[in-house]
């Protein structure tokens with residue numbers, strides 16, 4: 657039985673998914689369930705979509721038509737039940753036990769790009785951050801930076817509010833995002849691992865990567881906790 661994460665406060669010392677008394681935020685049973693339901697396996701394209709049969713360095717058809725802007729995308733989890741519920745509960749309520757559970761999932765793997773100089777969170781606009789009281793990508797990036805022993809350097813600023821990306825066509829999204837980000841001059845010559853919580857269309861990450869390259873970044877790659885699979889090759 658999963659908690660109704662949207663309505664209940666999650667008590668401490670319980671599994672965030674099944675409410676079993678548990679010292680960790682996720683019990684071993686739910687952890688196995690999450691792996692069964694949500695772990696991504698097999699080759700991923702640069703856009704972090706599963707692409708069976710793709711050789712290293714090859715791009716999926718969608719990326720051939722519109723390159724993602726960053727050099728590689730890393731993601732271990734599919735954004736589907738029950739992980740989507742956890743991420744949403746965290747986004748909207750910022751509950752600490754959920755944060756701990758997501759951090760456990762995020763830091764389960766070694767740094768996928770050992771040459772990275774630094775981690776940079778994809779910034780939420782201040783207005784959305786103000787409504788929520790925190791920035792989930794930034795908190796996730798901070799946990800990863802501690803875990804992977806890389807500096808956390810916020811190199812990006814949002815230029816203006818961009819409306820939520822879901823429910824709009826691609827052309828609309830590209831237009832609304834073209835100048836959404838500004839990268840600091842300190843980006844010059846750096847190998848930047850951009851961190852976000854969920855890759856949906858990749859449009860924000862593409863725009864942010866362009867801004868970093870324009871500011872002189874040597875290489876930009878992307879890490880996200882989860883990937884939506886609509887439009888996947890399966």
Ligand SMILES: [Zn+2]
Pocket residue numbers: 671672673674675676682683684685686687
């Ligand atoms: Zn559990």
Ligand SMILES: [Zn+2]
Pocket residue numbers: 701702703704705715716717718719
């Ligand atoms: Zn692709």
